[in-house]
Amino acid sequence: MANKSVWSDNRFWQRSAAWVTGFASVLLIWLTFDTSAQISMGNDADLQNGVTKRVPGPTVINYKITYEMSQKRGHEVPIIGGNDGKGMSLFQEKETFFGRDDWSEEEAAELLHLGKLGTQAKNCMNCHTLLGNGAYYAPDLTKAWLDPAWGPNGSMQAMTGKDTKEEAMAEFLQHPSQYPTHERMMPNLGITAEEAKGIVAFLKHMSSIDTNGFPRNFAKIQGAVHGK
Numbered sequence: 352m353a354n355k356s357v358w359s360d361n362r363f364w365q366r367s368a369a370w371v372t373g374f375a376s377v378l379l380i381w382l383t384f385d386t387s388a389q390i391s392m393g394n395d396a397d398l399q400n401g402v403t404k405r406v407p408g409p410t411v412i413n414y415k416i417t418y419e420m421s422q423k424r425g426h427e428v429p430i431i432g433g434n435d436g437k438g439m440s441l442f443q444e445k446e447t448f449f450g451r452d453d454w455s456e457e458e459a460a461e462l463l464h465l466g467k468l469g470t471q472a473k474n475c476m477n478c479h480t481l482l483g484n485g486a487y488y489a490p491d492l493t494k495a496w497l498d499p500a501w502g503p504n505g506s507m508q509a510m511t512g513k514d515t516k517e518e519a520m521a522e523f524l525q526h527p528s529q530y531p532t533h534e535r536m537m538p539n540l541g542i543t544a545e546e547a548k549g550i551v552a553f554l555k556h557m558s559s560i561d562t563n564g565f566p567r568n569f570a571k572i573q574g575a576v577h578g579k
């Protein structure tokens with residue numbers, strides 16, 4: 352028994368397993384707390400006071416949101432209410448959403464809630480991806496609000512004949528099969544005008560979330576779907 356190798360010693364493997372399990376548990380618990388702080392939603396006061404939150408509060412729908420390259424981080428980041436010139440949000444420039452830029456915290460939260468229920472009830476994830484969950488049968492929706500195709504000179508806005516991005520998207524959602532641009536068509540899902548409003552608010556809010564540049568290459572693929 353004197354020459355028994357450590358590799359064939361049961362106790363060595365038992366101890367290693369216990370240490371690895373212990374270390375991994377501590378790491379996972381720490382990561383869970385670290386992530387919870389990162390993903391907790393901000394509120395209206397944060398936006399008013401210029402506090403950058405990874406997940407901004409619901410009233411972010413009152414602000415102009417753009418997607419700009421951050422040299423420091425090496426990918427695009429959502430910029431809310433204008434750029435301070437150093438790649439950070441200014442939280443100043445407002446933008447009307449269905450005619451108003453003064454949605455209160457309660458009203459905005461209610462709209463987002465309606466939109467969230469709508470996306471779940473109609474199972475958008477069956478075809479699309481939202482924040483990394485879902486399918487790639489249809490375009491990724493994480494940053495769909497920022498797709499220039501829906502903007503003032505975009506093909507989608509022109510096609511729906513609406514004057515604003517939110518109205519164009521809401522019109523498309525209610526009657527997608529009237530505006531096919533893709534070899535794959537989105538079916539009519541029976542979305543009402545009210546639901547569409549909530550879903551568009553949900554999409555606008557989602558686009559304001561700092562996702563560390565996910566989905567990758569959005570700037571290159573945007574417009575590719577609808578040819579701008």
Ligand code: HEC
Nearest residue numbers: 470473474475477478489490495498531532533535536537
């Ligand atoms: C059965 C599959 C399917 C389901 C379910 C579905 N979609 Fe779509 N969607 C598509 C396809 C396909 C397209 C591309 C259509 C086109 O470009 O003509 C599309 C396009 C879109 C676009 C335009 C994408 C862009 O980047 O401009 C939006 C926005 C959208 N869908 C939102 C939704 C929402 C919100 C839901 C849930 C309420 C939903 N879709 C459910 C298939 C689906």
